[in-house]
Amino acid sequence: MGILGISKKGVALVLTTQLLFATQTATMAQAEMLATENAIDKYATHADRGYLMDALQRDDVQAAMIEEGVDPAEAEARLAALSDAEVEALVVQMQNDTAGADIVGTLFTVFVILLVTDILCFTRIFNFTRCVR
Amino acid sequence: MDPTARFPGAATRAQVEGVPRIQQDAFFCGPTAIAMVMQWAGSDIQQDQIAELAFSPRAKGTYQADMIGSSRRLGQLAVEISTFDQLLTEVAAGHPVIVFQNLGLGIAPVWHYGVVTGYDLERDAVYLNSGQEDQMVLPFDLFQRTWQRAGNWALVVLPPDDLPVSVAEARVLSAAAALERVGQLRAAETLYQTGAKQWPDSWLWQFGLGNALYAQGDLRDARAALRRARAIAPDVPEILSNLAHVEAELGG
Numbered sequence: 191m192g193i194l195g196i197s198k199k200g201v202a203l204v205l206t207t208q209l210l211f212a213t214q215t216a217t218m219a220q221a222e223m224l225a226t227e228n229a230i231d232k233y234a235t236h237a238d239r240g241y242l243m244d245a246l247q248r249d250d251v252q253a254a255m256i257e258e259g260v261d262p263a264e265a266e267a268r269l270a271a272l273s274d275a276e277v278e279a280l281v282v283q284m285q286n287d288t289a290g291a292d293i294v295g296t297l298f299t300v301f302v303i304l305l306v307t308d309i310l311c312f313t314r315i316f317n318f319t320r321c322v323r
Numbered sequence: 324m325d326p327t328a329r330f331p332g333a334a335t336r337a338q339v340e341g342v343p344r345i346q347q348d349a350f351f352c353g354p355t356a357i358a359m360v361m362q363w364a365g366s367d368i369q370q371d372q373i374a375e376l377a378f379s380p381r382a383k384g385t386y387q388a389d390m391i392g393s394s395r396r397l398g399q400l401a402v403e404i405s406t407f408d409q410l411l412t413e414v415a416a417g418h419p420v421i422v423f424q425n426l427g428l429g430i431a432p433v434w435h436y437g438v439v440t441g442y443d444l445e446r447d448a449v450y451l452n453s454g455q456e457d458q459m460v461l462p463f464d465l466f467q468r469t470w471q472r473a474g475n476w477a478l479v480v481l482p483p484d485d486l487p488v489s490v491a492e493a494r495v496l497s498a499a500a501a502l503e504r505v506g507q508l509r510a511a512e513t514l515y516q517t518g519a520k521q522w523p524d525s526w527l528w529q530f531g532l533g534n535a536l537y538a539q540g541d542l543r544d545a546r547a548a549l550r551r552a553r554a555i556a557p558d559v560p561e562i563l564s565n566l567a568h569v570e571a572e573l574g575g
Contacts, residue, residue, distance in 0.1 A: 223538075223568055224561045226531040227500040233559075234493035234527060259380030268376070271392035271505045273497075280388035288473070289384025290423055290436040291350040304427060311465045314426050315433060317457070321465060 227273075251277055254284060326444040326463045330411060337415040338441035338450070339363070345370060347454030353377055353385025355454045356421045356436040357394055357480060363419055364482045368397065384434060387423060387476055394480045395501050398510035402490050402498050405475045407467065409489035413479055414439055416488040420479055422451070425472035434473065483514035492522055499531055503538070511535040526556040530565070537569060545569050 248269060255265035269277060283289070307313040311321040327335070342363045347355035347370065354373035361368050376393035377385045394401035404410060404420070413420050420439045427433035437453040442463075449466040453459040461469070470477075479487045483502065486495060495518060502511035515532035522528060533548035549566040556562060 223534060223565050225500075226503055226527070226534045227497075229530060229561045230493065230496050230500055230527060232561075234496055255379070258382055264375070267396070268389055268392050271395050271501070272388055273501070273504075276388050276391060280386055283386045283388060284382070287382065288432070288434050289379055289382035289386050290353050290390075290434045291382075291384035304431065307428060311462065312468060313428060313433075314459070314461060314465060314469060317455070321462060 248277060251281060254281075258284070324464045324467070326442075326447050329463070330408070330444060333408070333411045333444065334415045335445055336441070336443040337411070337417075339414060339417055339419045342419045342438060342440045342452055344452045344456055344458065345454070346456055348374075350383045351378065351385075352436045352454045353390055354393075356438050356452075357390065357397075359438050359452055360419050360421060360480045361397065361399065364399075364485075366397075373397070385436070387478075390421065390436070390478055392505075394478070395498075395505050395507065398483065398502065398507040400479075400481045400483050400485070400487070400495070400498050400502070400510075400514055402479050402487050402494055404477045404479055404487070404489060407470075410439060410477055411442060412489040413487060414442060418479055418481060418485070418487065419452075420477050422470055422478075423473040423476040424469040426469050429472065432472070439477075483510045484517050486517060486521055492518075492525065496527055496531070499528075503531070503535055508535050508539045512539070524555065526552040526559065526562065529555065530559075530562055533565060533569070537565075542569055542573050546573060 304315045354370040358370040377389040425432045437451040441450040451459040499514040512535040519528035529552035533545045536545035552562045
């Protein structure tokens with residue numbers, strides 16, 4: 191028996207327990223805080239189910255945005271603001287070329303048609319047309 | 324369409340006061356629409372600042388996804404709506420609503436963003452601020468056509484202490500989490516607090532509040548929020564895990 195009357199086995203046991211406790215505390219402190227977004231996906235009813243996109247797909251979209259003339263860092267920031275489902279929606283919008291712009295962005299060849307459709311209440315391109323209902 | 328018959332439950336007329344009419348720069352109807360609703364809420368942000376976050380040069384316009392993303396990056400609550408009833412309900416509650424329209428035809432589309440600021444069922448009129456100095460007035464039929472051709476897309480953009488009235492709780496929660504995602508932590512905190520008052524029995528608001536406070540380094544208030552979450556829902560592992568994490572950092 192040692193000076194303090196503690197057996198070797200006893201010391202080993204104490205040391206092991208201390209090590210275990212230290213590891214647990216370290217693990218707890220290192221463990222990430224669980225994100226609100228994931229909790230919402232899991233627990234909120236009727237929440238938009240996340241469409242899962244992998245990193246490569248996001249990279250593709252980022253490349254497309256850069257081709258759009260968006261600065262690379264800005265493209266990254268814009269994508270980071272969107273959920274996977276929203277990035278997917280953006281892809282569709284880019285493919286369909288539906289970017290809102292201007293009232294005065296119209297082809298001359300359809301000018302007359304649009305004048306008529308304005309009057310018929312199908313469209314609203316010109317300020318001066320009054321719609322006949 | 325007879326608007327009064329079509330919307331029997333709606334207020335006969337509504338007008339949101341104080342939405343500025345901003346003359347848009349070329350192709351900037353998207354940024355202008357966001358600028359209008361943000362200035363209405365008290366900001367002094369300008370369309371060109373928003374354009375940096377939203378405009379796509381090659382397309383010479385703004386994609387709907389970027390309308391949402393840029394609003395979030397500016398600390399706003401941004402939630403999509405898609406029905407005429409939702410639109411009228413929001414306007415009647417005093418909220419201007421950004422709408423996406425095809426003002427042209429399917430074969431010759433003219434994509435455009437405007438802001439609905441009011442309506443009058445009896446006069447058959449929908450009022451929009453549309454990037455021009457004059458107000459745009461459309462009969463209900465025509466407005467519906469232009470909106471339907473654009474997929475009935477609309478966006479409610481509000482400061483984080485003002486909740487949309489026509490949207491399910493889970494969607495507002497997602498909007499709050501999105502603010503966390505872009506690092507708008509103060510805005511997320513405000514929205515979580517507002518939501519917690521509106522839905523006091525729903526632990527996710529306190530949970531989100533705890534996370535937003537933690538991310539800002541306010542550990543004590545984060546712990547308080549997570550404890551409130553736990554009081555509402557004692558057995559949710561995510562709450563217990565995050566609370567343990569915060570408590571460990573605070574030294575138990």
